[in-house]
Amino acid sequence: MKIKDVMEILDAELIDGQNLLDNEVHTACGSDMMSDVLAFVKDQSVLMTGLINLQVVRTAEMMDMVCIVFVRGKRPDDAIISLARDRNIALLSTEHPMFTACGKLYEAGLRGGCSPQ
Amino acid sequence: MHFQVSSEDFTRAGEASSAVKKALKKLGLPPDIIRRVAIAMYEGEINMVIHAKSGEIDVVITPDYIDMTLRDNGPGIQDVELAMQAGYSTAPEEVRNLGFGAGMGLPNMKKNSDEMTIDTELGVGTTVKMKVYINTPS
Numbered sequence: 048m049k050i051k052d053v054m055e056i057l058d059a060e061l062i063d064g065q066n067l068l069d070n071e072v073h074t075a076c077g078s079d080m081m082s083d084v085l086a087f088v089k090d091q092s093v094l095m096t097g098l099i100n101l102q103v104v105r106t107a108e109m110m111d112m113v114c115i116v117f118v119r120g121k122r123p124d125d126a127i128i129s130l131a132r133d134r135n136i137a138l139l140s141t142e143h144p145m146f147t148a149c150g151k152l153y154e155a156g157l158r159g160g161c162s163p164q
Numbered sequence: 165m166h167f168q169v170s171s172e173d174f175t176r177a178g179e180a181s182s183a184v185k186k187a188l189k190k191l192g193l194p195p196d197i198i199r200r201v202a203i204a205m206y207e208g209e210i211n212m213v214i215h216a217k218s219g220e221i222d223v224v225i226t227p228d229y230i231d232m233t234l235r236d237n238g239p240g241i242q243d244v245e246l247a248m249q250a251g252y253s254t255a256p257e258e259v260r261n262l263g264f265g266a267g268m269g270l271p272n273m274k275k276n277s278d279e280m281t282i283d284t285e286l287g288v289g290t291t292v293k294m295k296v297y298i299n300t301p302s
């Protein structure tokens with residue numbers, strides 16, 4: 048699946064990263080706790096979160112994630128957008144709440160990027 | 165590499181880890197090594213910002229390993245064994261609202277480093293040293 052597919056499945060709006068839409072994603076992870084995200088590692092993940100701050104982008108950066116989806120229509124500010132742009136991380140915003148967004152991606156074949164241990 | 169970390173501004177937490185990650189990428193190190201260093205150092209940096217007042221980080225990169233030393237002048241840790249347990253946290257609610265303070269930091273730093281030591285004295289500060297081997301020693 049590509050980031051543009053994620054965008055379509057979640058009826059999401061592209062906030063930034065037009066040039067990244069063809070990047071591949073294999074796994075996804077939904078959480079508002081960044082330390083939980085940091086405790087579970089896998090490649091090429093999408094991070095879904097309802098949290099809006101710079102540490103969301105930093106967490107994604109440390110984990111080599113390529114796309115962040117803000118759920119429930121939340122929108123990042125300019126500082127978040129410019130950091131994500133610099134780190135080559137695409138930003139999407141969907142109106143769906145977390146549970147629905149995760150379910151839709153799972154149904155479409157994406158698997159959990161947050162396996163325990 | 166040397167960094168000053170200040171707790172004034174939570175938004176800046178992670179800048180040092182980000183700089184180290186970039187440097188390691190430039191050196192062409194294996195992605196899993198880079199990620200382990202980045203995660204371990206980032207959690208350590210977040211701890212400095214959340215739990216201590218200020219601190220400094222020294223990172224030494226050699227062909228064999230990466231050494232991180234995080235030194236702060238914070239309150240110190242009363243019971244290191246307890247602090248190392250997953251889920252133990254003294255972080256206030258407002259930190260949890262920022263996405264941290266789940267008590268996963270120290271255990272995750274341990275998991276991602278090959279060696280980790282904590283030197284701490286109440287009222288004086290805490291020094292966390294972590295080492296990640298580039299070629300895992302047998």
Ligand SMILES: Nc1ncnc2c1ncn2[C@@H]1O[C@H](COP(=O)(O)OP(=O)(O)O)[C@@H](O)[C@H]1O
Nearest residue numbers: 211215240247253254255265266267268269270
């Ligand atoms: N640098 C530090 N200075 C003082 N206390 C610390 C420091 N690092 C960790 N601690 C203590 O150890 C606890 C556990 O740390 P950690 O596992 O990173 O969880 P968290 O940061 O989410 O609380 C913290 O809640 C805090 O009480």
Ligand SMILES: [Mg+2]
Nearest residue numbers: 207211269270
């Ligand atoms: Mg912590």
